[in-house]
Amino acid sequence: MVSQHQAQGAGVDYAGRRARLRASIFTGKQSPDAILITNTANLFYLTGFTGSFGALLLTPDTERFLTGGIYATQAQQEVSDIPQIINPPLREFNETLAETAQALSVRTLGVESSMSVAGLMGLRKAMRKVGVRLQPVGTPVEKLRRVKDAGEIARLRRAAALADATFQHIQRLFQPEVAEWDIAMEIDFYLRRQGAYPAFDTIVVSGERSALPHGKPTERRLQRGDFVTVDFGARLDGYCSDLTRTVVIGKASAEHHKIYNAVLEALERCVEAIKPGVHGKHIDALARQVLAKHGLDGYFGHSLGHSLGISVHDGAGLSFRDTQPLEAGMVLTVEPGVYVPGFGGVRIEQDVLVTDTGCELLTQAPTALMECEW
Ligand code: GLY
Ligand code: MN
Ligand code: MN
Numbered sequence: 543m544v545s546q547h548q549a550q551g552a553g554v555d556y557a558g559r560r561a562r563l564r565a566s567i568f569t570g571k572q573s574p575d576a577i578l579i580t581n582t583a584n585l586f587y588l589t590g591f592t593g594s595f596g597a598l599l600l601t602p603d604t605e606r607f608l609t610g611g612i613y614a615t616q617a618q619q620e621v622s623d624i625p626q627i628i629n630p631p632l633r634e635f636n637e638t639l640a641e642t643a644q645a646l647s648v649r650t651l652g653v654e655s656s657m658s659v660a661g662l663m664g665l666r667k668a669m670r671k672v673g674v675r676l677q678p679v680g681t682p683v684e685k686l687r688r689v690k691d692a693g694e695i696a697r698l699r700r701a702a703a704l705a706d707a708t709f710q711h712i713q714r715l716f717q718p719e720v721a722e723w724d725i726a727m728e729i730d731f732y733l734r735r736q737g738a739y740p741a742f743d744t745i746v747v748s749g750e751r752s753a754l755p756h757g758k759p760t761e762r763r764l765q766r767g768d769f770v771t772v773d774f775g776a777r778l779d780g781y782c783s784d785l786t787r788t789v790v791i792g793k794a795s796a797e798h799h800k801i802y803n804a805v806l807e808a809l810e811r812c813v814e815a816i817k818p819g820v821h822g823k824h825i826d827a828l829a830r831q832v833l834a835k836h837g838l839d840g841y842f843g844h845s846l847g848h849s850l851g852i853s854v855h856d857g858a859g860l861s862f863r864d865t866q867p868l869e870a871g872m873v874l875t876v877e878p879g880v881y882v883p884g885f886g887g888v889r890i891e892q893d894v895l896v897t898d899t900g901c902e903l904l905t906q907a908p909t910a911l912m913e914c915e916w
Contacts, residue, residue, distance in 0.1 A: 553693060554590060554693055555691075556588060556589055556590055556623070557623060559587060559588050559686065560588050560589075560598075560600060560605065562686055563577070563588065563600065563682060563683060563686060564600060564602060566682050566685070566686070567600075567652060567679060567682055568602045573652075574648075574650040574651055574652035574677045574679065575601060575647070575648045575649050575650050575651065576599055576600060576601040576643060576646065576648040576650075576651050576652065577599075577600050577651070577652035577653075577679060577682070578597060578598070578599055578639070578643075578651055578652065578653055578654075578665075579597065579598040579600070579654060579683060580596070580597050580598075580654065580657060580661070581654055581656045581657075581683070582594055582595075582596075583687075583852045583853050584654065584656075584683035584684070584687075585597075585598055586780060586852055587683060587686070587687055587852055588683065589607060589620070589621045589624060590620050590621060591607070591609075591613075591616075591617060591620050591621050592616070592620060592780070593609060593612075593613040593616055593617070593620075595609060595610060595612070595613065596608060596609035596613065596617065597609070597635075597639060598624070599639070599642055599643065599646070599648075601646055601648065604646055605624050605625070606624065606625055606626070606627055606642055606646070607621045607624040607625070607626045607627070608626070608627045608628075608629065608635070608638060608639060608642060609626070609628065609629070610628070610629045610635065611628055611629070611630075611631060614628045627642055634664075634668065636664050636665050636667070636668035636669075637668050639665065639668065639669075640668040640669050640671060640672045640674065641672070643669065643672065643674050644672040644673075644674065648674055649673065649674060649675065650674070650675050650676075650677050651669060651674050651675070651676055651677065652676075652677050652678075652679035653665070653676050653677070653678060653679065654679065654680075654681065654682075654683070655678060655679075655680050655681055656681065656684075662676070684857050687851055687852065687856065687857065688849065688857055688858055688869070688872060689869050689870075689871040689872055690851060690871050690872070690873055690895075691871070694781060694851065694873075695871070695873065695895060697778065697779045697780065697781035698781050698782075698783065698850060698851070698873050698893070698895070698904060699895075699904055700778055700779065700781075701738070701741075701775070701776045701777065701778040701779070701781050701782055701783035702776075702783040702785075702893045702904035702905045702906075703904075703906075704733065704736055704738055704776040704778055704783065705774065705775055705776050705783040705784070705785035705893075705905060705907070706785070706905055706906050706907045707732075707736070708729055708732050708733060708736075708774065708776065708785075709772070709785060709787060709907040710907070711728070711732050712725055712728050712729055712732070712772070713912075713914075714916075715728060716764070716770060716789050716791060716912070716914035717764065717791065717914060717916045718763070718764055718765055718766055718791060718792075719763050719764065720763065720764050721759075721760075721761050721762065721763050721764075722746040722747065722748055722751075722759040722760050722761070722762050722764070722770075723746070723759045723760060723761055725746045725759070725770075725772065726744045726745075726746045726759035726774075729744050729746070729772065729774045730744055730774075733774070733776050736776075736778075737778065738776040738777055738778040739776075739777045740774060740775065740776070740777070741774070741775030741776060741777040741782040741783065741784060741854045742774075742775060742784075742854050743758070744759065744772075744773070744774040745757060745758070745759070745771065745772065745773035745774065745786075746759040746770070746771070746772050747759070747770070747771050747887075748762055748764050748765075748768045748769070748770040748771075748791075749762065749764075749765060749767075749768040749769070749886060750883075750884060750885065750886055751886075752768070752769040752770065752771045752788065752881075752886040752887045752888070753881040753882055753883050753884070753885065753886050753887040754881070754887075755843070755844055755879060755881055755887065755889065756773075764791050765791060766791050766792035766793075767790075767791065767792055767795070768790070768791045768886070769788055769789075769790060769798065769886040769887065769888060770788065770789050770790075770791060771786060771787070771788040771887065771888070771889055772786065772787055772788075773785070773786040773889065773891065775854055777854075780852060781850075781851060781852060782850050782851065782852070782853065782854040782856070783850065783893055783904070783905065784850055784854055784875050784877075784891060784893060785891055785892075785893070785905050785907060786877055786879075786889045786890060786891030787890060787891075787907060787909070787912075788802065788805075788887070788888040788889060788890060789911070789912040789913075789914050790802075790911065790912070790913050790914065791914050792913065792914070792915060793913055793915070794911060794913050797885070798911070799911070800836070801838065801880050801882065801887075801888050802888050802911045803911075804832070804833055804835075804836035804838050804880060805833075805878050805879060805880050805888045805889065805890055806890060806909060806910075806911075807832050807836075808828075808829040808832040808833050808878040809829075809876060809877075809878050809890050809892065809909065811828060811829075811832050812825050812828055812829050812832075812846065812860070812876050812878065813876055813892060813894060813901060813903070814900075815828055816868065816874070816876070816894060816896060816900065816901040817868065817896070817897075817899060817900045817901065818867065818868055818869055818870050818896060818898065819867045819868065820867065820868050821864065821865055821866065821867055821868070822847075822858065822859055822860040822861060822864025822865075822866070822868060822874075823860075823861065823862050823863070823864050823865055825846060825847075825860045825876075826845060826846040826847075826860045826861050826862055826864070827862075829842070829846045829860075829878045830842060832878075833878065833880065838880045841880045841881050841882055841887075842878060842879055842880055842881075843881065844879065845859065845860065845861030845862070845863075846859075846860040846861065846876060846877065846878060847859045847860035847861075847874050847875040847876045847877055847891075848860070848861075848874065848875055849872060849873060849874055850873045850874065850875060850893055851873065856873075858872070859874055859875070860874060860875075860876065868896050869896065870896050870897055870898050871895075871896065872895075872896040873893065873894070873895050873896075873904070874893070874894055874896065874901075875891055875892065875893055875894075876891065876892050876894060877889055877890070877891035877892070878890065890909055891905075892904075892905050892909070893905045
């Protein structure tokens with residue numbers, strides 16, 4: 543078992559990441575005097591802080607980490623390389639932020655676009671009082687997070703391997719009379735037992751319900767002739783995996799085979815086509831072409847894939863919106879699906895690492911159709 547606390551942060555070059563962020567922000571006359579990071583995934587990426595509330599203030603040559611008393615000790619342990627300011631009790635955090643910005647002679651402060659409207663308004667009010675103007679800077683940290691470094695890839699590999707082990711562990715539950723809910727509980731318990739957290743709410747859907755791409759598990763009991771789809775991930779050491787498999791309880795019918803084989807063909811063609819330089823939207827289009835050949839493209843109502851990292855939906859991926867070329871070091875899901883209302887659905891999801899020449903599968907659980915008879 544990996545201890546979440548000891549494992550996180552070991553050997554990560556957080557200062558190097560902050561230096562790359564500075565190099566991307568503080569360029570040219572239009573750049574702000576400082577940038578404020580409050581998004582928790584971005585804080586974790588830049589500092590190793592695992593709390594749910596904090597702020598990093600970066601100028602070209604100074605930095606401050608701010609949080610509340612609830613995280614005072616934790617921040618000392620996790621962010622020991624940055625001067626810290628702990629917000630005193632009974633004081634608005636935004637006022638402490640404004641005072642800190644003023645002390646560092648900041649006049650324009652860059653803010654991330656992930657900030658909420660309420661968060662932005664409260665911050666603007668406090669900053670106005672000390673003459674600091676806010677300047678939107680978009681998503682500079684997410685851009686850095688797009689390509690993973692060697693340490694991140696090692697963590698993502700371990701998270702993927704744990705998803706595989708979890709799937710192996712729950713296979714014995716694919717039998718008539720087992721409830722969707724019990725399979726979901728077993729998945730979550732196994733992940734927790736191995737020192738991980740579920741990366742998102744575990745999906746287990748069966749029979750007609752397997753046509754719900756993000757259905758919640760219920761008390762429904764599996765029956766012969768069901769498709770059963772499980773979709774879950776491990777958040778291990780701060781990094782996520784995401785695995786989907788669909789099985790049949792008992793013998794698969796011709797209809798089961800037709801749908802399953804079409805989805806598997808789309809998956810395999812897309813995995814073969816992923817390599818640096820190819821645009822994500824073209825891989826998404828390829829999946830739709832393969833399904834169209836089987837008359838099933840009208841049943842695929844979501845994007846083909848997304849990045850994996852600190853977040854399970856970690857940004858750029860394989861959708862019609864992804865117009866930038868793929869790069870080596872990106873970690874993506876590939877998850878075609880076909881969902882036929884009133885019958886059922888199939889999704890098969892792999893996690894892949896884009897390499898210099900193509901891609902490598904990080905998830906290894908079998909993809910051949912499993913007909914579960916015990
Ligand atoms: N269930 C989350 C996903 O597969 O993207
Ligand atoms: Mn998934
Ligand atoms: Mn996914």
